[in-house]
Amino acid sequence: MDVYSAIRERRSCRSFLSDPVAEEVIGKILEAAVWAPSPMNLQPWEFLVVTRAAVKEAVRKEAERCRAELLEKSGWKWLGRYSVDFLSTAPVLIVVVGDPEKSGADKFIEGGGLCYQHACAAAIQNMLLCAQAEGLGTLWYTLYDSQHLRKILGIDSGKIPLAIVCLGKPAGELVQTPRKEPAQKAVFIR
Amino acid sequence: MDVYSAIRERRSCRSFLSDPVAEEVIGKILEAAVWAPSPMNLQPWEFLVVTRAAVKEAVRKEAERCRAELLEKSGWKWLGRYSVDFLSTAPVLIVVVGDPEKSGADKFIEGGGLCYQHACAAAIQNMLLCAQAEGLGTLWYTLYDSQHLRKILGIDSGKIPLAIVCLGKPAGELVQTPRKEPAQKAVFIR
Numbered sequence: 032m033d034v035y036s037a038i039r040e041r042r043s044c045r046s047f048l049s050d051p052v053a054e055e056v057i058g059k060i061l062e063a064a065v066w067a068p069s070p071m072n073l074q075p076w077e078f079l080v081v082t083r084a085a086v087k088e089a090v091r092k093e094a095e096r097c098r099a100e101l102l103e104k105s106g107w108k109w110l111g112r113y114s115v116d117f118l119s120t121a122p123v124l125i126v127v128v129g130d131p132e133k134s135g136a137d138k139f140i141e142g143g144g145l146c147y148q149h150a151c152a153a154a155i156q157n158m159l160l161c162a163q164a165e166g167l168g169t170l171w172y173t174l175y176d177s178q179h180l181r182k183i184l185g186i187d188s189g190k191i192p193l194a195i196v197c198l199g200k201p202a203g204e205l206v207q208t209p210r211k212e213p214a215q216k217a218v219f220i221r
Numbered sequence: 222m223d224v225y226s227a228i229r230e231r232r233s234c235r236s237f238l239s240d241p242v243a244e245e246v247i248g249k250i251l252e253a254a255v256w257a258p259s260p261m262n263l264q265p266w267e268f269l270v271v272t273r274a275a276v277k278e279a280v281r282k283e284a285e286r287c288r289a290e291l292l293e294k295s296g297w298k299w300l301g302r303y304s305v306d307f308l309s310t311a312p313v314l315i316v317v318v319g320d321p322e323k324s325g326a327d328k329f330i331e332g333g334g335l336c337y338q339h340a341c342a343a344a345i346q347n348m349l350l351c352a353q354a355e356g357l358g359t360l361w362y363t364l365y366d367s368q369h370l371r372k373i374l375g376i377d378s379g380k381i382p383l384a385i386v387c388l389g390k391p392a393g394e395l396v397q398t399p400r401k402e403p404a405q406k407a408v409f410i411r
Contacts, residue, residue, distance in 0.1 A: 032223065032224050033223065033224065034222050034224045034226075034351065034354045035249075035253065035351065037224040038253050038257075038347050038351070039256055041256070041258070058403065059225075061407050062403050064403070065400045065403050066228050066231070067228075068233060068361050070363070072400075074400060074406070077406050077407070077408070078407040078408070079407075079408050079410060080409045080410065081410045086410050097330070100329075101326045101329050101330070104329040105326060107326065110326060135363075136291045136295060136297065136364055137364060139295050140287070140365075141366075142367065143363075145338065148335065148338065148339065149361075149383065152340075152346070153346035153349075153361075155343065156343035156347065157228050157346065159258070159343075160228070161224065161225065161228070163224075164224045164225070171258050171339075171343075173325075173327050173333075173336050173339075174325075174326055174327060174330070176331075177332065184410070193339065194339070210255045210256060210262075211264055212255075213248065213251035213254070213255050213268075216264070217267070218268070218270070219272070220270065220271045221272050221273055
């Protein structure tokens with residue numbers, strides 16, 4: 032698939048068919064992830080590929096707990112209607128874990144040290160685009176307590192679970208969210 | 222260009238030809254950027270497209286000052302040999318600015334509120350891949366003091382200049398940095 036088409040056609044998917052994703056396809060998606068750029072090529076990412084139902088369900092429960100807490104804290108009504116069932120119905124969850132020790136020289140800058148997270152985000156975007164090319168739907172999910180997720184998944188306390196990528200065949204059409212025109216977002220200094 | 226080829230063949234470019242980049246191509250790259258996903262589709266990015274020589278030179282000087290400071294702080298010898306001349310020789314710098322007000326519900330999570338940066342990083346990765354498809358070289362550059370960069374570019378104090386994307390035709394072959402095998406970075410929970 033053409034790179035522009037993958038970028039342009041990708042949308043968040045929150046409803047998945049139960050069909051499993053072939054390990055070969057998961058392998059291609061992980062291969063795409065690791066070719067992202069990172070500070071000093073430190074490759075500050077790790078991937079937990081979860082297909083075990085009980086573990087997905089534990090993740091869903093944590094997200095459900097977090098959702099209720101966020102509804103209370105924010106007062107945002109949509110959180111009251113937001114189902115996180117995709118965390119158990121998606122056939123695959125890929126948890127992307129970042130290593131703060133693997134940021135580059137930015138860690139010596141005041142307020143810096145987050146470039147390892149940016150690299151992980153680039154790796155995630157590669158994964159979403161690759162999944163799109165494979166005809167799969169994805170969701171970049173981030174609403175959970177990191178400490179709780181560490182316990183469920185056995186992640187070291189020094190590492191940061193940055194996102195969960197839900198992966199599978201989409202059930203139905205995806206919502207076509209619009210974007211502001213680039214001209215509204217860009218200033219030229221000529 | 223196929224999405225896999227763009228992901229696989231992209232490399233950091235630190236040496237540029239002076240040929241200008243057509244505004245139409247810059248437009249395509251910005252279009253790719255804005256189709257990245259973001260929390261609640263808040264599109265927390267802005268782009269400063271710098272082609273004015275005096276401004277690029279001011280950015281280079283700040284990066285040079287920062288490089289010298291980081292060399293002292295880190296003791297990392299490579300920083301002593303690292304030239305940041307690409308900031309003035311690249312025909313285009315695209316400064317990506319994030320808006321912390323535009324993070325999603327993650328801002329109510331303890332230690333959260335950084336998902337707007339992840340979205341900006343996804344937008345940057347889209348830009349790099351699109352530039353690759355256009356036969357252009359890119360560098361994702363982050364070593365500067367944000368406050369100094371704000372002054373040079375007139376960026377609001379509440380916004381975060383997350384990265385500078387250097388853009389132009391590559392001068393010569395790019396260094397083919399390797400990656401660890403995905404299998405070394407992935408754990409399967411089946």
